[in-house]
Amino acid sequence: MIRDRLREVSGQIIAIAVALILGAIIILLVGESPVRVLMTLLRGAFGDQEKIAGTLLQTTPILICGVAACIGLRGGMFNVGIEGQLFLGGFAAAWVGFAFALPPGIHMLAALALAVVAGAAWVAIPAYFRARYNTNEVVSTILSNYVAVLLTSYFTIFLFKRPGGWSETPPILATAYLPELFSFSRLNWGLVIGLVLALGAALIFRYTSWGYGVTMVGSAPKFAEYGGVNVKRQGFVVLLLSGAVGGLAGGIETLGVHHRFMEGFAPGFGFDGLIAALLANGSPVATIFTALFFGALRSGSLLLEVDTSASREIITVIQALIILSVSAQVLVKRRGDSQAGERRWKF
Amino acid sequence: MVSNALGSPTLHMKAEMAVALTGITKRFGAFVANNAIDLAVRRGEIHAIIGENGAGKTTLMNILFGLLQPDEGSIRLNGEETVVTDPAVAIKAGLGMVHQHFKLVPSLSVADNVFLGMEIRRHGLIDHAAQIARTRELSKRFGLQVDPTERVGLLSVGIEQRIEILKVLVRGARTIILDEPTAVLTPQESRELFQTLRSFVAEGMTVIFISHHLEEVMEVSDTVTVLRNGKKVATRPTAELSKDELVRMMVGREVSFDRRPRAPSRGDVVLQVEDLWARDDRRLPALRNVSFTVRSGEVVGIAGVAGNGQTELAEVLSGLRPASHGAARLKGQNLAALSPREIREAGLAHVPGDRMVRGVDRNASIAANMLMGRQHRAPWSSSGVLNWTAISENASRLIKDFDIRAQGPGDAVKRLSGGNIQKVVLAREFTNGADFLLIDQPTRGVDIGAQEAIHDEIMRQRAAGRAILLISVQLDELAALADRILVMFNGRIMGEVAGDGADEDRIGMMMAGVAAPERAAEPA
Ligand SMILES: Nc1ncnc2c1ncn2[C@@H]1O[C@H](COP(=O)(O)OP(=O)(O)OP(=O)(O)O)[C@@H](O)[C@H]1O
Numbered sequence: 001m002i003r004d005r006l007r008e009v010s011g012q013i014i015a016i017a018v019a020l021i022l023g024a025i026i027i028l029l030v031g032e033s034p035v036r037v038l039m040t041l042l043r044g045a046f047g048d049q050e051k052i053a054g055t056l057l058q059t060t061p062i063l064i065c066g067v068a069a070c071i072g073l074r075g076g077m078f079n080v081g082i083e084g085q086l087f088l089g090g091f092a093a094a095w096v097g098f099a100f101a102l103p104p105g106i107h108m109l110a111a112l113a114l115a116v117v118a119g120a121a122w123v124a125i126p127a128y129f130r131a132r133y134n135t136n137e138v139v140s141t142i143l144s145n146y147v148a149v150l151l152t153s154y155f156t157i158f159l160f161k162r163p164g165g166w167s168e169t170p171p172i173l174a175t176a177y178l179p180e181l182f183s184f185s186r187l188n189w190g191l192v193i194g195l196v197l198a199l200g201a202a203l204i205f206r207y208t209s210w211g212y213g214v215t216m217v218g219s220a221p222k223f224a225e226y227g228g229v230n231v232k233r234q235g236f237v238v239l240l241l242s243g244a245v246g247g248l249a250g251g252i253e254t255l256g257v258h259h260r261f262m263e264g265f266a267p268g269f270g271f272d273g274l275i276a277a278l279l280a281n282g283s284p285v286a287t288i289f290t291a292l293f294f295g296a297l298r299s300g301s302l303l304l305e306v307d308t309s310a311s312r313e314i315i316t317v318i319q320a321l322i323i324l325s326v327s328a329q330v331l332v333k334r335r336g337d338s339q340a341g342e343r344r345w346k347f
Numbered sequence: 348m349v350s351n352a353l354g355s356p357t358l359h360m361k362a363e364m365a366v367a368l369t370g371i372t373k374r375f376g377a378f379v380a381n382n383a384i385d386l387a388v389r390r391g392e393i394h395a396i397i398g399e400n401g402a403g404k405t406t407l408m409n410i411l412f413g414l415l416q417p418d419e420g421s422i423r424l425n426g427e428e429t430v431v432t433d434p435a436v437a438i439k440a441g442l443g444m445v446h447q448h449f450k451l452v453p454s455l456s457v458a459d460n461v462f463l464g465m466e467i468r469r470h471g472l473i474d475h476a477a478q479i480a481r482t483r484e485l486s487k488r489f490g491l492q493v494d495p496t497e498r499v500g501l502l503s504v505g506i507e508q509r510i511e512i513l514k515v516l517v518r519g520a521r522t523i524i525l526d527e528p529t530a531v532l533t534p535q536e537s538r539e540l541f542q543t544l545r546s547f548v549a550e551g552m553t554v555i556f557i558s559h560h561l562e563e564v565m566e567v568s569d570t571v572t573v574l575r576n577g578k579k580v581a582t583r584p585t586a587e588l589s590k591d592e593l594v595r596m597m598v599g600r601e602v603s604f605d606r607r608p609r610a611p612s613r614g615d616v617v618l619q620v621e622d623l624w625a626r627d628d629r630r631l632p633a634l635r636n637v638s639f640t641v642r643s644g645e646v647v648g649i650a651g652v653a654g655n656g657q658t659e660l661a662e663v664l665s666g667l668r669p670a671s672h673g674a675a676r677l678k679g680q681n682l683a684a685l686s687p688r689e690i691r692e693a694g695l696a697h698v699p700g701d702r703m704v705r706g707v708d709r710n711a712s713i714a715a716n717m718l719m720g721r722q723h724r725a726p727w728s729s730s731g732v733l734n735w736t737a738i739s740e741n742a743s744r745l746i747k748d749f750d751i752r753a754q755g756p757g758d759a760v761k762r763l764s765g766g767n768i769q770k771v772v773l774a775r776e777f778t779n780g781a782d783f784l785l786i787d788q789p790t791r792g793v794d795i796g797a798q799e800a801i802h803d804e805i806m807r808q809r810a811a812g813r814a815i816l817l818i819s820v821q822l823d824e825l826a827a828l829a830d831r832i833l834v835m836f837n838g839r840i841m842g843e844v845a846g847d848g849a850d851e852d853r854i855g856m857m858m859a860g861v862a863a864p865e866r867a868a869e870p871a
């Protein structure tokens with residue numbers, strides 16, 4: 001079993017390595033030194049305590065979105081709509097934050113609660129169609145992203161725009177702020193929430209009857225059905241939970257970082273989270289590390305344009321390469337295994 | 348056949364041996380699955396490989412086909428020393444393998460599946476017409492009846508197997524390995540398969556097949572190799588052997604499949620089925636006007652050629668398929684109103700016919716597989732929290748009680764041999780305290796020693812007052828176990844015969860759809 005584990009992890013590591021090597025080649029092609037880029041990235045991500053805090057700040061939403069994706073993947077559901085759920089959650093939290101006056105603490109919890117509800121409600125439509133008509137949730141959740149982003153833009157620009165200024169809502173009241181962890185950074189309690197969620201999800205999947213059923217729905221749906229697990233209902237529930245956590249990620253971004261909602265509020269965190277979860281093979285605990293990896297790439301890249309001639313977009317390229325090699329890795333995984341061989345032969 | 352057994356004239360052939368394995372050893376960790384095995388297969392013969400579950404048969408064939416690498420030993424194909432690094436090498440050397448559990452693409456047509464990965468092209472596009480024509484020609488030549496245009500998802504396992512064989516043929520195989528081909532077939536389909544295998548050797552091809560059915564081995568093979576605990580016991584011409592000798596070589600003792608003695612029992616009605624109708628996946632009627640009862644302490648057998656409604660009957664009774672009309676009552680509760688989980692709670696245990704899909708999660712551990720269906724009950728969980736210690740201990744106990752050959756409860760099910768996977772399912776279902784056991788093909792792919800043990804276990808469950816519905820395509824199994832046998836044909840129950848002294852001719856007629864005149868009807 002330990003050997004299997006190692007083999008699986010080694011696959012992920014190979015995937016990242018392949019992506020980095022290809023990335024290095026591309027960096028060479030644009031006339032930069034890969035070593036210099038790497039050093040700059042590392043310095044930008046971990047150079048001093050502020051940089052580390054900055055990395056963790058970027059990691060937080062990726063981690064929470066990653067946990068959201070893991071929850072879906074466990075039950076065999078591909079929630080590609082986390083980005084949209086994040087936007088709606090972010091807007092919902094902002095609205096509670098600026099439109100109501102509530103006591104400190106309670107205000108924040110109310111805002112987060114509405115973010116959760118908004119995320120869950122947003123995925124409820126694809127989830128319902130999946131459960132009722134067996135519609136492919138990948139397609140419907142992807143499409144729901146566009147609607148979510150545009151819908152929140154509409155709210156921000158036409159209904160709740162701050163007079164004068166940018167396309168953003170009024171700032172939320174300080175009573176709804178998510179407390180910061182350190183004085184020198186905007187890094188906030190969201191990170192702790194993310195870690196607790198990841199560990200909590202792992203424990204629930206491993207140690208509860210419900211989690212067992214969901215896991216079986218994800219890995220062997222016919223077996224689960226036979227054993228009395230309601231496959232459709234669990235698929236619905238899992239998507240809803242996934243959406244709820246996606247909404248929470250947005251709420252935490254609003255209350256912890258931006259203190260308002262604005263257009264282009266948290267670009268790509270939902271997708272990064274999904275990739276982090278896939279790279280972690282759907283394990284919430286492993287997602288902590290893959291999210292950190294993507295967070296470091298993001299924050300390190302800020303320094304990239306300042307210190308080197310490489311563009312920040314190179315990071316996007318590397319990410320895309322990772323996605324490609326992770327998917328390719330599924331094909332070569334467990335080559336020595338006779339079952340995998342069987343599959344190889346048969347397809 | 349005879350000429351083969353005596354060594355057919357192979358004068359102008361390059362080598363007499365199609366396959367020669369020497370000193371093959373394969374270890375999985377500390378476990379030795381194949382221990383210095385020599386195997387020589389003559390060209391143009393049908394070579395049977397037999398042995399208990401976990402004896403190492405599949406492992407040996409996977410090594411030959413390049414799916415596994417041996418730790419020691421060498422392989423000669425057609426007289427040439429070959430390192431079979433992967434199946435591509437084996438295929439090039441003229442080998443083809445039909446696996447124990449096959450995988451086809453359900454959404455593609457038969458012909459597309461056959462040519463998957465080696466499509467016939469014309470102007471860069473797939474030439475469907477040519478693929479269909481070629482598939483049709485091959486299927487005619489070797490008596491493998493299929494409709495090349497049909498979608499695989501709608502076909503029975505028997506036909507899926509023919510497709511797998513066709514796949515092997517179009518890849519140019521001259522030596523064909525079949526891993527337990529008859530485990531999933533009806534007796535009729537098996538006979539057809541043997542015709543096909545004979546037509547292969549008639550064309551000078553070679554067949555290696557694994558089986559647990561000794562009658563078939565006696566009937567169709569020229570040579571038998573027996574494996575036991577990873578070692579080769581013997582290779583002998585079939586003509587020199589009797590079935591009893593084979594059993595002794597395999598198991599090391601006598602095994603009996605005579606009718607089991609039983610105390611007469613007449614319990615309460617546990618399952619009552621009344622005028623039940625249901626449709627299959629294609630929405631065609633699969634069950635028509637099915638009525639019967641099962642009482643506690645009795646074994647009711649369902650005989651019939653596979654595909655005559657048995658699967659659908661099992662699915663309706665376990666809540667996995669809705670009935671379109673009629674009712675089934677388990678201890679008075681109408682099953683139509685209950686979910687699969689509620690039916691289980693009402694007292695159903697179910698050994699599914701399709702074990703790899705319904706019966707287990709191959710990737711999960713034995714312990715996790717044995718938890719299914721009881722994850723909400725003490726002592727496995729309390730207030731929704733699983734007790735993995737209890738789950739593991741229970742699994743260890745079942746592994747011992749049911750003689751499952753595994754290293755421990757943490758072993759992934761996919762690591763087990765086919766027969767041991769079936770034992771995992773049986774162990775789980777027979778121990779969950781249900782009053783009604785729905786048992787579908789319990790000994791499919793199980794070796795004869797274990798078959799006997801499973802039959803004993805079913806009789807023990809009967810003695811404990813369970814009501815048992817036993818679906819099997821093997822008449823001898825029904826004759827050994829059932830108190831009454833119902834025969835299904837085309838979704839209907841054609842009639843009932845007593846299990847004691849079951850009249851095979853009469854059953855055979857009813858299985859073919861001829862309603863035999865009622866003889867001495869059972870008193871109700
Ligand atoms: N990948 C593996 N890792 C560890 N053990 C394995 C692996 N594959 C097979 N085994 C073990 O090797 C033994 C032989 O397995 P094999 O599948 O060859 O048996 P078999 O003779 O085909 O049995 P059956 O009749 O039940 O199909 C079994 O005990 C099995 O558990």
Ligand SMILES: [Mg+2]
Nearest residue numbers: 405447764765
């Ligand atoms: Mg086998």
